[in-house]
Amino acid sequence: MKRSLHYLYVCLTMLAAAGLANALKPTEMLADQGPKVDLETMIPRQFGDWKMEQDIGQLMVNPEVQAKVDRIYSQTLSRTYINGNGERVMLAIAYGGNQSDSMAVHKPEVCYPAQGFQLLNNREDAFSTGQGDIPIKRLVAKQGGRIEPITYWTTMGDMAVMSSSVKWKLEQIKYGLTGKIPDGLLFRISSLQSDEGAAYRLQDHFAHSLLGALTPEGRRHIIGMIGQGV
Known part of the structure; x- marks a missing residue:
């Protein structure tokens, strides 16, 4: 009799836990609140000393990787x-309306090796937006004679936070407890040059120029609320 009651108690406890987990499952998409994100119109084709050049296909993505990216991101x-000195910077932005565990950002640490690149460097750094610093990653990818320094960061909701970090997980939990599903993006810039330091200076200059040309709403999407002085 006692054993039967024990099994009944365990079953009821498991059912209650399952019901609570289902009740706490986030269902409200932040991307559905407010204006829709349109990367094509949000990012200007010309700003400062920079203008868009016809895509010359510096990084060809294989179909398998592209299919995975398309599943993760909505845009x-x-x-x-290219600038007046003939210097080029490649920009890639991927926006997703759902930054839950099942739709986590597709990081360059994964994407580049999938294209046959070797990662020579992978370190954390900070980028000064002019109104505060945000966490970023600096990478160097190599394939044959091609050397490509890379700078990237990710956002979740209104915060720039590196994916897979403790803070990223805490932000997920915070949103989950309020029943909300955050959106987010991956912002990546890179250039083809062997001088790593010069490449990162060029990329930082490009990023500052771009941020200065964005609307307040555009800056919020790219770097989070820190760009609003919050």
Whole structure:
């Protein structure tokens, strides 16, 4: 009799836990609140000393990787910009309306090796937006004679936070407890040059120029609320 009651108690406890988990499952998409994101119109084709150049296909993505990216993100943007000195920066932005565990950002650490690149460097850094710093990653990818320094960051909701970090998980939990599903994006810039330091200086200059050309709403999407002085 006692054993039967014990099994009944365990079953009821499991059912209650399952019901609570289902009740707490986020269902409200933040992307559905407010204006829709349109990367093509949000990111200007010309700003400062930079103008968009016809895409010359510096990084060809294989169909398998592209299919995975398409499942994760609702929008992607890929452009090449050139300045008055003939220097080029490749820009890639991927926006997703659902940044839950099952739709986590597709990081360059995964994407580039999938294209046959070797990662020579992978370190954390910070980028100064002019109104505060945001966490970023600096990578160097190599394939044959091609050397490509890369800078990227990710956002979740209104915060720039590196994916897979403790803070990323805490932000997921925070949104989950309020029943909300955050949107987010991956912002990546890169250039083809062997001088790593010069490449990152060029990329930072490009990012500052781009941020200065965005609307307040555009800046919020790209770098989070820190761009609003919050």
